[in-house]
Amino acid sequence: MSLLALLGVLSSTIFSGTSLLYATLGEVVTERSGTVNLGLEGVLLISAATGYGVTVSTGNPFLGVLAAMLAGGLSNLVFGYLVITRKANQLASGLAVLFFGYGLSALIGKPFVGKLINSLPRYMIPGPGELPLRYTSLFKFDFLIYLVIPMTFFIWWLLYRTRWGLGLRAVGENAETAYASGRNPGMIKFQALFVGGLLAGLGAAHLSIAFTMNWAEYMTGGRGFIAIALVIFSKWHPIRAIAGVLVFSGAVAFQLLLQVSGVNVSPFLLDMIPFILTLTVLLIWGGTRKHSAPATLGRVYQGTE
Amino acid sequence: MSQRIESLPVKSILHHKFFQHAVRYGLTILLALLLFAGILLITGNKPIPSYRDLFSATFGSAYGFSEVIVAMIPILLTALAVALPSRIGMINVGGEGQLYLGAIFATFAALAFKDLPGWLVLPIMGLLGILGGALWAFLPAFFRSIGLVNETITTLLMNMIAPKIAGLLVFGYWHSPRETNMTPNFVDAARLPTFFGTRIHLGIVFGLVLLVLFWFVMKKTRWGLEMRSIGGNVQAARRNGIPIAPYMIIVFCISGGIAGLAGMAQVSGFYGLLIPNFSPGYGYMGFLISWLAGGDPLGILLMAFVVSIILTGGNMLQITIGLPYAVINLLLAFTLFVVLAKPVLPKLLKRKTA
Numbered sequence: 001m002s003l004l005a006l007l008g009v010l011s012s013t014i015f016s017g018t019s020l021l022y023a024t025l026g027e028v029v030t031e032r033s034g035t036v037n038l039g040l041e042g043v044l045l046i047s048a049a050t051g052y053g054v055t056v057s058t059g060n061p062f063l064g065v066l067a068a069m070l071a072g073g074l075s076n077l078v079f080g081y082l083v084i085t086r087k088a089n090q091l092a093s094g095l096a097v098l099f100f101g102y103g104l105s106a107l108i109g110k111p112f113v114g115k116l117i118n119s120l121p122r123y124m125i126p127g128p129g130e131l132p133l134r135y136t137s138l139f140k141f142d143f144l145i146y147l148v149i150p151m152t153f154f155i156w157w158l159l160y161r162t163r164w165g166l167g168l169r170a171v172g173e174n175a176e177t178a179y180a181s182g183r184n185p186g187m188i189k190f191q192a193l194f195v196g197g198l199l200a201g202l203g204a205a206h207l208s209i210a211f212t213m214n215w216a217e218y219m220t221g222g223r224g225f226i227a228i229a230l231v232i233f234s235k236w237h238p239i240r241a242i243a244g245v246l247v248f249s250g251a252v253a254f255q256l257l258l259q260v261s262g263v264n265v266s267p268f269l270l271d272m273i274p275f276i277l278t279l280t281v282l283l284i285w286g287g288t289r290k291h292s293a294p295a296t297l298g299r300v301y302q303g304t305e
Numbered sequence: 306m307s308q309r310i311e312s313l314p315v316k317s318i319l320h321h322k323f324f325q326h327a328v329r330y331g332l333t334i335l336l337a338l339l340l341f342a343g344i345l346l347i348t349g350n351k352p353i354p355s356y357r358d359l360f361s362a363t364f365g366s367a368y369g370f371s372e373v374i375v376a377m378i379p380i381l382l383t384a385l386a387v388a389l390p391s392r393i394g395m396i397n398v399g400g401e402g403q404l405y406l407g408a409i410f411a412t413f414a415a416l417a418f419k420d421l422p423g424w425l426v427l428p429i430m431g432l433l434g435i436l437g438g439a440l441w442a443f444l445p446a447f448f449r450s451i452g453l454v455n456e457t458i459t460t461l462l463m464n465m466i467a468p469k470i471a472g473l474l475v476f477g478y479w480h481s482p483r484e485t486n487m488t489p490n491f492v493d494a495a496r497l498p499t500f501f502g503t504r505i506h507l508g509i510v511f512g513l514v515l516l517v518l519f520w521f522v523m524k525k526t527r528w529g530l531e532m533r534s535i536g537g538n539v540q541a542a543r544r545n546g547i548p549i550a551p552y553m554i555i556v557f558c559i560s561g562g563i564a565g566l567a568g569m570a571q572v573s574g575f576y577g578l579l580i581p582n583f584s585p586g587y588g589y590m591g592f593l594i595s596w597l598a599g600g601d602p603l604g605i606l607l608m609a610f611v612v613s614i615i616l617t618g619g620n621m622l623q624i625t626i627g628l629p630y631a632v633i634n635l636l637l638a639f640t641l642f643v644v645l646a647k648p649v650l651p652k653l654l655k656r657k658t659a
Contacts, residue, residue, distance in 0.1 A: 038398075038461075081646070088645035091396065091457070092596040095589055096641035103635030107348065110629055217631050222465050229462055268473035268581075275465045282454050282462075 004138075005260045009253050011138040015211045017249035018145050019044075022203030023227040024234070024241045025155050026196035030076070031231055032159060033192035034172035034296045037079055038094025040200060041224025042101020047072040047204035049109035052215040056115045065120070065144070065205040072201025075101065076193040084189050087300050102218070109215040120144065120210040144206045149242070155199075156238040168192050172294030175301040185301050203227075229278050235285070235292040251277045330607055337640040344635055350626050358625050359618035369617070371503035375575065376613040379404070379584075381512035382567035383591025384609055385519055386438075386560040388600040392523060393535040393556055399445060399460025400564040401588025402467035403438035407565025408572045409471055410437030412488060412579040415495035415572075416479060423494035430495060430569055438565020439558040441467065446557030450550040456557070464588065472581035479579065488579045497574035508570030515563060520602040532556065564588065590637075597644050612637065 023044060030037055037043070051068025055061050075097065082093040122140035159165035168188055170178040175185040207223070208215055230248060234240035255270035342352035363369045383400040390397045411434040418426045445459040481489035497507040523529035535542045535552055543549055567587065572579050590612055598604025619633025 078642075082642065086646040088647070089596065091398070092593060092641070093645050095593055096638050096645055098589065099586075099593075099634040099641065100638035103632050103638055106629040106631030107344070107635065217629065225461055225465060229458060232458055266473050266477050268469045268476065271472075272466050272469050275462050279459065279462050282458065283448065 006257070007138050009256045009260060012256065013249045013253040014141070014145060016252060017245050018148050019203040019207040019211065020223055020227060020230070020248065021148050021152065021241060021245040022144075022206065023200050023223060024230045024245060025152060025238055026072070026199030026203070027227050027231045028196075028234070028236055028238050028241055029155060029159070029168075029199065030192050030196035031236055031297055032172045032294055033168045033189045034175065034294050034299065034301070035080075035083060035189055035193060036090055036094065036228070036298045037076065037097065037193070037196070038091055038228065039079060039097025039101060039224075040094075040227055041220055041222065042098040042105075043072055043075040043079075043197060043200050044204040044207070044220045044224050045101040045105035045218070046075050046108070047201040048208035048219060049105040049112075049215055051201070051205040052117065052208040053108055053112050055117045055209050056112045059118055061118055061120045061209050064117075064209050065202065068205035068209070069198045069201035072199070072204060073194045073197035076197030076200070077190065080190050080193040083300065084186050084193075087302065090298050090300065098224075106217050109217065112215050114214070117209065117213060119213045120206075142206070142210045144202060144210055151199075151202075152238050152242055159238065164191075169294070171301075172296060175296060186303075189301070226274070226278070229282070232293075233278060233281055233285070236294060237292070247281065248274050248278060330611060333640060333643050334611060336643045337636060340639040340643075341636045344632075345626075348628065350628075355622060355626060359622060362621040363614050363617050368503065371501070371505050373610070373613045373617045374509060375504045375506075376616045377609050378506070378508040378512055378574070379567045379571050379587040380590045380594055380612055381605065381609045382508070382515070382570065383564050383587050384594035384598070384605045385512070385515055385591075386564035386567070386588075387592045387595035388598070388602075388605060389519060389560040389563070390557050391536070391595065391600050392529075393532045393552060394539065395446075395449065395553060395557055396457045397442070397460060397557065397560055397564075398457055398592055399442060399463055399561070399588065400567075400591045401584060401586065402460065402464040403441045403561040403564035404568040404571070404584055404588050405467035405471050406437035406441040407434035407562075407568030408437075408579060408583065409467075409474060409568075410434050410565065411569035412474075412479065412491075412572055415491045416488065419492050419495075421494065423496075426494050427497065427573070430573055431566060434565045434569025435562035436565070438568065439562040441565070442557045442561020443554065446554045446561075449557075450553040468582050468584075471579065471583075475579055475581050481578075486580065491573065491577050495573060496577055497570060499574070504575065506570065506574030508567075508574045511566055511570060515566075516602050516606060564591070567591075593637075593641060597641070611640070615640070 023040060027037065027040055047068040050071035051064040054067035055064030058064070078100070079093055079097045082088040082096070083090050120142035122142050123146075125139045125141065159169060167178065167183045168191070170181070171183065171185045171188045171192075178188070179185050203223075204220070207220065212219065226248065230241060230244040233247070234244040251274040255267075255273055258265055258270060259267065338356065342356070345352045345355055361369070363373050383404060386400045386403065387397050411430040414426065414430040414433045418429060421429075441463060442460075445454075445456040445463065448454045448459060449456040475488055476485055479488045481487060499506045523533065531542070531547045532552065534545070535547060535549060539549060568584075571583065571587075576583060594605055594608040594612055598608045615633060615636050619630060619636070622628060622633065623630045
């Protein structure tokens, strides 16, 4: 196997892992406030389609990213209306949003199928500038990739070092107590959902505008569900989410490596590896899980009137 | 968990409940149709002719109506697979994966026992389908019962794995000589019998019988009582000596088996072969149906019927007005939104029926 193939695998792993990390971060923020959005997959689809559509119509990928973020935030607010304002069951509402996303994204994306876009500009990483072109082209990344790790730390700072984050986590642990200490749980949950939606939108934008550079129905291929699993994997912690995404992307990379090196294994078998690995790690960490989940995760806050 | 009070005379409850269901579901659908009409307008279609087409395609002909019943079979079963464990407080989001495993196991039997007569091979397929679904449900149930991992997340992850097993087997070993993405057609003996010259197959009988059985077990047997008590209060049930862990595992495996049977019915009765990714989310639809119906057997039947109309009508809308098929998910989602958002509807209804 050549060095080129190896680097190619590394590069595509970084590309595919980025959208996953954004989506995972978004779900960490929402789940920290006690809301689990099972419809993340649908939100990602809506954002990806919107971002792609705006990029095609305006020719400006940055506007596309912005639109995708906004679409993600708004979709999450729809979910928020159901589970916070109307106090609906979170799992069922999540699945409703999933189907909403399947439908709406197909509708939004339909006029743009097969259209070409200006993808996000890519910048060279400093360092291997001396290498021949076929190597360096693998290490040109768009700004969303450079942004993802700082963003992770920013979210960590937001959750653990600001009053807003403290309030958000307090609501996730016990909304009644948070209310008693003068916070508005409903409003905080909405804010958390909106921020989570913005992040999911960033991930989806990276997927459709920077990585695959096209739109296809159901193009997220289960990333939303994987992100939800990775949130548990990372024990609801933004920094550990990096590790979660690395493990998952590592498994994907391993699968690509096997294919590149010509090992004759069914791609379907290899596709299962990341999921089996995530499942195994969940089981190994299962014993300690209870202590790290937000205490009222998934529960409907009935109000304290 | 809200438990309905069931001490009123049976007959008046039936009438009352049926009426309530009918009005509530009727208004829900009306609102959802109104919302979807907005979408049709935005996309430049005329809602009224579209809806006329939708209803004439589903209710206008015996064939159309039979297609609604055909579409209802898998989701009726997957809804049951969710309703049953919900009675003991377990959430089965894994109907999708269990359905695939049932289909895979049944396909194995259909391909392996080509020469057996139908009266022998069909029961084998059914049993293997149930076994496949039950096995796929066993792991999440086991890990939940020992308090290791919540079944919601494990079943979700296993949903992602199951279609890949189908792909692996079909592309790798089972595909027909001509097409690599599907198995050869099953022999006639491995097909579930169909009725009245339509595509309605024996699966509908499975669904209805299991629905009645579900109602009977929950209402009339000791098991039903014990299960409801686990769902109501685990601590109290444990102190009363009800074995929690065995109940969790057995009930979850049975529900997996029901979803597996749905998969078997789908490959044997509907397709007559196995295609990877054959399910457009039957498992998730089942979850929503069961949830919308509050796990109530009659409600499951009604909601499954409604969702089938949407699915069947969607096929037709795709052909006549050229919207992508996925758009029909919007009509499904709007129906769910209306129910989940509980607009003044229930209150209104109470005033009317009280």
